[in-house]
Amino acid sequence: MISRRELLQVAAATAAVLPVGFRHVLAQQRLTQAELLRFDAVGNVTLIHVADIHAQLKPVLFREPSINLGVGEVRGLVPHVTGRAFLDLYKIAPGSAAAYALTSEDFTALAKTYGRIGGLDRIATTVKAIRAERGERTLLLDSGDTWQNSYTSLVTKGQDMVDCMALLKPDAMTGHWEFTLGAKRVKELVDNLGFAFLAQNIRDTEWDEPAFEAMKMFERGGVKIAVIGQALPYTAIANPRWMIPTWSFGIRENDLRANVEKARKAGAELVVLLSHNGFDVDRKLAARVPGIDVILAGHTHDALPQAVKVGKTLLIASGSHGKFVSRLDLDVRGGEVKDFRYKLIPMFADAIAPDPEMAAKIASIRAPHEKMLGEVIGRTETLLYRRGNFNGTLDDVICDALLAERDSEIALSPGFRWGNSLLPGQDIVREDIYNATALTYPAAYRMTMTGARLKEIVEDVADNIFHPDPYYQQGGDMVRVGGVGYTIDIGKPIGQRISGMTLLRTGRPIEAGKEYTVSGWASVNEGTEGPPIWDVVMRHIEKKRVVAPKDAGHIRVLGA
Amino acid sequence: MAVRPRIKLDKKEAKKGDIVEVKALVSHVMESGQRRDNAGKTIPRKILNKFTCTVNGKQVFAADFEPAVSANPYIQFKFRAEESGPVVLTWVDDDGTQIVGQDSIKVI
Amino acid sequence: MTTIFNRRQALAVGAGAAGAVVFGASSRVALAKNDHAEVIQKFTGGKTPVEGRVKLDMPEIAENGNTVPMTVMVESPMTAQSHVTDVLVVADGNPRSPVVTFHFSPASGVAEANTRIRLVATQNIIAVAKMNDGSFYSTKKEVKVTIGGCGG
Numbered sequence: 001m002i003s004r005r006e007l008l009q010v011a012a013a014t015a016a017v018l019p020v021g022f023r024h025v026l027a028q029q030r031l032t033q034a035e036l037l038r039f040d041a042v043g044n045v046t047l048i049h050v051a052d053i054h055a056q057l058k059p060v061l062f063r064e065p066s067i068n069l070g071v072g073e074v075r076g077l078v079p080h081v082t083g084r085a086f087l088d089l090y091k092i093a094p095g096s097a098a099a100y101a102l103t104s105e106d107f108t109a110l111a112k113t114y115g116r117i118g119g120l121d122r123i124a125t126t127v128k129a130i131r132a133e134r135g136e137r138t139l140l141l142d143s144g145d146t147w148q149n150s151y152t153s154l155v156t157k158g159q160d161m162v163d164c165m166a167l168l169k170p171d172a173m174t175g176h177w178e179f180t181l182g183a184k185r186v187k188e189l190v191d192n193l194g195f196a197f198l199a200q201n202i203r204d205t206e207w208d209e210p211a212f213e214a215m216k217m218f219e220r221g222g223v224k225i226a227v228i229g230q231a232l233p234y235t236a237i238a239n240p241r242w243m244i245p246t247w248s249f250g251i252r253e254n255d256l257r258a259n260v261e262k263a264r265k266a267g268a269e270l271v272v273l274l275s276h277n278g279f280d281v282d283r284k285l286a287a288r289v290p291g292i293d294v295i296l297a298g299h300t301h302d303a304l305p306q307a308v309k310v311g312k313t314l315l316i317a318s319g320s321h322g323k324f325v326s327r328l329d330l331d332v333r334g335g336e337v338k339d340f341r342y343k344l345i346p347m348f349a350d351a352i353a354p355d356p357e358m359a360a361k362i363a364s365i366r367a368p369h370e371k372m373l374g375e376v377i378g379r380t381e382t383l384l385y386r387r388g389n390f391n392g393t394l395d396d397v398i399c400d401a402l403l404a405e406r407d408s409e410i411a412l413s414p415g416f417r418w419g420n421s422l423l424p425g426q427d428i429v430r431e432d433i434y435n436a437t438a439l440t441y442p443a444a445y446r447m448t449m450t451g452a453r454l455k456e457i458v459e460d461v462a463d464n465i466f467h468p469d470p471y472y473q474q475g476g477d478m479v480r481v482g483g484v485g486y487t488i489d490i491g492k493p494i495g496q497r498i499s500g501m502t503l504l505r506t507g508r509p510i511e512a513g514k515e516y517t518v519s520g521w522a523s524v525n526e527g528t529e530g531p532p533i534w535d536v537v538m539r540h541i542e543k544k545r546v547v548a549p550k551d552a553g554h555i556r557v558l559g560a
Numbered sequence: 561m562a563v564r565p566r567i568k569l570d571k572k573e574a575k576k577g578d579i580v581e582v583k584a585l586v587s588h589v590m591e592s593g594q595r596r597d598n599a600g601k602t603i604p605r606k607i608l609n610k611f612t613c614t615v616n617g618k619q620v621f622a623a624d625f626e627p628a629v630s631a632n633p634y635i636q637f638k639f640r641a642e643e644s645g646p647v648v649l650t651w652v653d654d655d656g657t658q659i660v661g662q663d664s665i666k667v668i
Numbered sequence: 669m670t671t672i673f674n675r676r677q678a679l680a681v682g683a684g685a686a687g688a689v690v691f692g693a694s695s696r697v698a699l700a701k702n703d704h705a706e707v708i709q710k711f712t713g714g715k716t717p718v719e720g721r722v723k724l725d726m727p728e729i730a731e732n733g734n735t736v737p738m739t740v741m742v743e744s745p746m747t748a749q750s751h752v753t754d755v756l757v758v759a760d761g762n763p764r765s766p767v768v769t770f771h772f773s774p775a776s777g778v779a780e781a782n783t784r785i786r787l788v789a790t791q792n793i794i795a796v797a798k799m800n801d802g803s804f805y806s807t808k809k810e811v812k813v814t815i816g817g818c819g820g
Contacts, residue, residue: 145797207568207583208636208782237814238733248737250727460815469729472812494790579712592786594763615775619702622771630735630784631738637770640746640777 011354025247031097031351037129042220042341043331046134048127048382052142052320053297054177055153055161056435057115057362059349060332060440062321063385063421064303066104069560071490072468074280079302080318090305090500101323101346108383113283113421115350118322120164121362122347124326128428137221138312142173143318144231144276144300148180149418150364151373151434157185160365162193172216176232176276176299176364182243198229198274200259201252206371209548211247214259221514222271226263226417228256228292230275232299234474239388240441242526251281253289260291269335272296278469286310293337293338294328299475301387301417307342314340321420323347378541380428381548386419386436389465390488390557392438394454397551398533399482401540402519406446406530409485409503412520415461415477425470428541431499433534439522446519452512455498463494484510485554489515492559502552563587565661571667577632582613583636584649586659592627600623602611608659610652615665616645617626641667704758704765708806710794712758717806722755722797724809732812734786740770742779742797742805752779754798761791787813 012560020308053207081089083105092098101117131138145163147158157303160180166175172195190197190212195556200214221270234252237246256273263271273292275282277393287310297313303319307328314337314459318326324344331339366373366550387395395413419436422428457479464474501510510516521533542549565586574580586608593605605627612622620639633651644667651659707718725739742752751774759766770781779797787793790813796806 129818205735206585206634208634234729237729241731248732254725286673457815463812464814467812472810474729476812592673620773620775620777621781622813623783624769624771625783626766626768627764628759628767628786632785634782634784636739636782637776638780639775642775 003230009185016511020251031348033125034353036348036351037126039325039327039329039343040132040341042329042339045139045223045330046138046274047223047294047296047316047328047330048122048128048130048138048140049143049296049316049318049328050140050322050324051296052145052301052317052418053120053142053161053322054145054320054419055148055158055162055438056118056322057120057152057160057365059119059122059296059347060321060323061111061116061423062118062323062423062520063107063383063387064102065388067390067557069282069389069490069557070467071257072471072502073472074283074419077301078304079279081253083264092305097348098305099188100449101348102305102383107385107421108164108187108423111421116158117266117349118347119349120160120168120322121353121354121358122349122356123322123325124168126345126347127351127528128355129326134203139218139220139225139227139272140168140170141172141227141272141274141290141296142358143274144173144175145177145297145320145418146173147175147296148177148440149435149438151431151438153222153439154434154438155369156365157181158189162189163166164358164361164365165385166508167361170195172198172227172229173216173272174198174229174231174274174276174298176235177239177439179231179235179241179244179247180303182440183246186244187410192248195255196227196229198227198434199231200228201230201233202247202249205246208248214261217263217266217268221332223269225270226266226268227272227274228259228263230273230277232276233281238446238474238476238524240524240526243440251277251283251285252354257289260289264291270332270337271292271328273291275299279315280313280473280477281475283308283310284470286313286330293332294409294415296326303344307340310338314342316342318344373429374435375430376427377430377433377476378428378545378547380422380424380426381546381549382424384547384549387417387420388477390478390555391551393551394421395480396552397541397547398436398521398537399480400547400549401481401537402444402521405536405540406444406519408446408483408517408519410506410516410518412518413480413482414520414522414524415465417477428547430538432539433541436535436536437521437532442526443523443525443530444519444521444533444536445523445527445528445530446517448515450512451501451510451514451516451519454484454510454516454518455501455512458498458501459494462488462490462497466490466497480552481555484555485552487556488541489558490560500556504552563659565649565651565659567647567661567663569647569665571631573668577665578641579638580613580641580665581638583634583648584660585632585634585660586651587632588651588659589633590627590629590633594627597616600617600644601654606654606662608633608651608653612650613637613639615639616643635641641665643667673735678719700786701760702721702762702765704760704794708794709794710757711754711763711798712804715804717796717804719806720763721768722795722807723803724795724807726793726809726811727815728810729812730787733787733789736787736811738767738793740779744773744779744799746774746779748774748776749802752797755781756777756796756798757785758794758796759785759787759791760794761789762787767793787811789813794817
């Protein structure tokens with residue numbers, strides 16, 4: 001059988017027989033490790049950045065969003081450009097490896113050509129190669145969402161990721177999903193990390209004093225560098241506050257301003273914000289807080305092949321799920337960035353050789369679970385994906401499972417941005433379900449709720465995404481719904497965005513005063529009861545054997 | 561049982577004219593008077609309504625609390641160090657009782 | 669848990685009866701406006717405050733509507749000649765608008781205070797500072813009180 005690596009070379013070689021557009025692109029494609037890592041070094045500092053790995057040790061299929069709407073001042077600006085418009089904006093040829101890695105265009109077909117992307121062992125190879133070239137000029141920084149959302153990270157309470165990341169020897173990280181391990185476990189891991197866990201925006205709820213180190217100074221390539229950490233400002237709202245009751249988050253712009261000044265006074269020639277704010281928040285913040293040279297962004301999972309410049313600040317968005325490693329070379333002189341060069345490096349798993357040390361570590365972590373995780377429970381006939389502002393087919397399966405297994409009229413599934421994709425015809429294995437659901441508060445609840453309350457929830461979540469001021473956004477996607485349809489006008493204010501809510505089973509409008517049975521998962525409330533969501537979904541798929549969700553068209557979007 | 565407030569000064573000694581930061585926490589339900597019990601009866605208001613801080617007998621800061629101030633009220637403020645002496649914090653309850661806490665500052 | 673507002677408790681009970689609880693704090697479409705304008709009028713003796721000199725440092729989105737950190741700062745030399753005497757804080761969406769009044773003097777050194785407050789819904793917090801010369805300054809900040817639970 002032809003190996004993927006050979007297939008890639010064949011693809012490049014047979015470019016001549018393909019249609020013109022593809023031929024051009026593939027002729028230029030040389031998907032080799034050397035080509036992917038090739039970089040004309042510049043300056044005296046190299047920042048290596050990873051973000052939002054979501055505990056994906058192995059290469060993934062992950063379809064980037066086809067819908068990612070921006071509102072207010074960021075309407076139409078990256079990262080709110082998707083699909084064909086994204087290809088046009090960055091002059092990426094359709095059908096190319098870059099098109100596959102960065103957009104949803106032709107995802108199914110291109111996934112078959114280019115294969116999986118990511119894997120911490122490929123990241124290790126890349127990091128080692130950059131370090132070998134740039135020596136002590138390098139700094140490896142992780143924007144967080146590293147320790148959770150896979151099976152092994154759940155059962156080891158993040159230890160698998162901490163141990164693997166330790167092999168990469170990062171210089172600093174910040175966090176978000178890390179906090180869903182609970183305060184005690186976070187402290188335990190952070191205290192033994194061996195590198196800095198930075199968060200200038202977390203204070204204790206009692207005395208209002210910093211709960212984590214805000215900043216760390218480094219010297220690289222003769223340049224004094226201050227790295228300031230910024231955890232997700234809305235961790236205690238978007239995730240269970242009861243797990244971290246003594247920590248308070250927030251954007252804390254004034255504190256950040258003070259920390260930047262402190263860094264400069266301490267002699268920092270380069271100030272880096274290691275951020276989990278989300279891109280729109282970082283864009284706004286960059287314009288308001290002077291003195292930050294580079295923001296290494298995270299949270300909103302955007303993969304942008306070029307740096308975005310806001311004033312003098314460079315914003316870097318390095319994607320998610322281990323698909324990319326960012327390399328940013330900087331020429332820092334006289335306390336200023338004089339020049340830079342940037343590359344978002346896709347971790348094509350069939351082109352980049354796995355680092356043996358990391359590969360062995362991953363294998364040993366997975367060995368006790370590998371058989372169970374690989375068990376086939378069904379098959380999908382259509383593409384399953386989650387990422388996108390509204391419903392995705394993966395969540396349609398989850399909502400269908402909730403409706404059936406929890407005997408409810410309406411199902412809600414949170415708008416998380418993590419969760420891999422499955423191709424049409426692909427077997428569904430247990431690991432696929434864990435990769436879409438693994439978290440520390442998995443109870444699949446069932447309750448009754450009035451129509452008014454349901455609308456209030458959908459309105460509330462919509463405002464967390466489509467509030468025109470990014471500082472009031474939380475950075476997830478819309479809550480996904482099953483059994484109910486609605487129209488949303490994203491340009492309207494809270495309370496007025498959602499209309500025409502309809503119970504799909506009957507075709508009747510949702511009545512404000514009427515009670516409905518609603519199921520869902522990942523409630524942030526303590527004491528939520530129900531079976532773990534993965535059991536619910538697996539049971540459903542095992543019964544059905546084959547799933548084939550298509551976009552049901554039950555959500556109409558206006559004002560986009 | 562007397563409530564013992566917890567008080568933190570950011571410095572024990574200050575030069576004349578230095579700004580001193582005070583933080584204080586006190587346990588109190590701050591019952592708003594707007595809640596109802598299970599029988600539907602309004603639970604009577606009972607809050608700390610007045611706070612003062614004196615340094616060596618002179619008032620440096622005061623506050624009037626309304627029911628919208630959270631339970632176990634937290635207060636943070638600053639004063640200018642002029643003379644050494646006791647720093648006395650007093651909270652007055654709706655029922656007229658007082659909660660008093662004390663620290664001190666040395667001006668060098 | 670202490671709260672002046674019983675809606676969240678009602679929800680928790682209702683949800684508890686069904687064996688599960690969804691999401692966090694109660695959300696709110698803002699209530700009808702309260703008497704904050706009159707309370708401010710009374711404080712200023714009818715004068716309209718000038719916007720500026722006052723800063724409210726509060727989270728954009730509250731983590732817990734029962735205890736929202738609030739810092740108010742007023743630019744002033746805080747000398748005998750020129751200082752802040754009082755700062756009134758009101759909330760335009762609570763059932764009762766007054767929140768707290770801080771009293772300063774030159775002995776305060778800095779016109780800055782911090783406490784934690786209860787907010788029933790998304791609303792504006794307004795701080796009005798009175799200067800010793802009888803002038804008034806103000807600022808306002810919107811704080812969102814959200815259901816949350818879907819980030820990530």
